[in-house]
Amino acid sequence: MINTLTPSEFPNPDEIEPLDFLVVAPHPDDAELGMGGTIMRMIDQGMRVGVLDLTSGEPTPYGSMETRIRETAAATSVMKLTWRGNAGLVNRGLENTLEARERIASYVRCLRPRWLFAPYYHDAHPDHIAATALTEAARFHAKLSKTDMPGPRHHPERLYYYFCIHLRLAVEPAWIVDITEQWERKMEAVRAFDSQMVTGRPTAPPTLLDRIRHEGEHWGRIINRRYGEPFATKEPLALNSLRDLI
Numbered sequence: 414m415i416n417t418l419t420p421s422e423f424p425n426p427d428e429i430e431p432l433d434f435l436v437v438a439p440h441p442d443d444a445e446l447g448m449g450g451t452i453m454r455m456i457d458q459g460m461r462v463g464v465l466d467l468t469s470g471e472p473t474p475y476g477s478m479e480t481r482i483r484e485t486a487a488a489t490s491v492m493k494l495t496w497r498g499n500a501g502l503v504n505r506g507l508e509n510t511l512e513a514r515e516r517i518a519s520y521v522r523c524l525r526p527r528w529l530f531a532p533y534y535h536d537a538h539p540d541h542i543a544a545t546a547l548t549e550a551a552r553f554h555a556k557l558s559k560t561d562m563p564g565p566r567h568h569p570e571r572l573y574y575y576f577c578i579h580l581r582l583a584v585e586p587a588w589i590v591d592i593t594e595q596w597e598r599k600m601e602a603v604r605a606f607d608s609q610m611v612t613g614r615p616t617a618p619p620t621l622l623d624r625i626r627h628e629g630e631h632w633g634r635i636i637n638r639r640y641g642e643p644f645a646t647k648e649p650l651a652l653n654s655l656r657d658l659i
């Protein structure tokens with residue numbers, strides 16, 4: 414498993430089985446915050462899940478490269494990810510350039526995920542907005558022929574959006590996943606990023622961790638479960654059956 418914040422090599426497609434899905438995250442901790450419970454639920458059910466962090470996430474007020482590497486490794490092992498890599502793009506400077514698009518598309522071609530997950534498309538953080546645009550572009554770019562990009566042509570069947578946003582939005586998700594069984598492990602993965610979630614944060618309740626829990630409870634309440642995670646989609650959902658709806 415590649416587990417560092419320096420740019421990861423493109424995996425050899427002959428040596429890695431295709432992923433079921435790849436989560437693209439602007440910064441290490443966004444995948445955990447937005448859909449850590451769903452990632453673990455899918456892994457619990459036997460799926461192969463990868464996370465591609467686009468940047469190191471540093472600098473931040475209380476983090477450093479060393480702590481962020483350690484925290485990312487801890488969260489990765491809690492989630493038992495099939496693969497995690499870092500695209501080595503610039504934190505606070507993420508842009509939808511041709512070069513960045515080809516870089517992400519190259520990971521997509523080598524990992525061959527069936528689905529992609531990107532940050533929700535309305536956000537205040539320019540890195541998040543760029544990550545969404547880059548993932549949408551890379552999904553298309555990954556299927557191009559006559560190119561220098563590594564790996565075979567590949568087009569993920571679906572692109573969905575998770576919520577890890579810096580706006581107080583009253584969002585209307587397309588669906589909510591019951592993550593009650595995975596909740597405590599999600600919080601463990603989130604808490605691994607101590608420099609982002611705890612250090613220097615106000616200690617009077619509700620703390621940031623309290624607010625994350627309240628949000629999980631809010632989405633859970635809507636589906637009559639304890640905890641949930643919401644998702645959005647631009648294309649209508651295609652279902653095999655209605656069996657798994659709750």
Ligand SMILES: [Zn+2]
Binds near residue numbers: 440
């Ligand atoms: Zn972020």
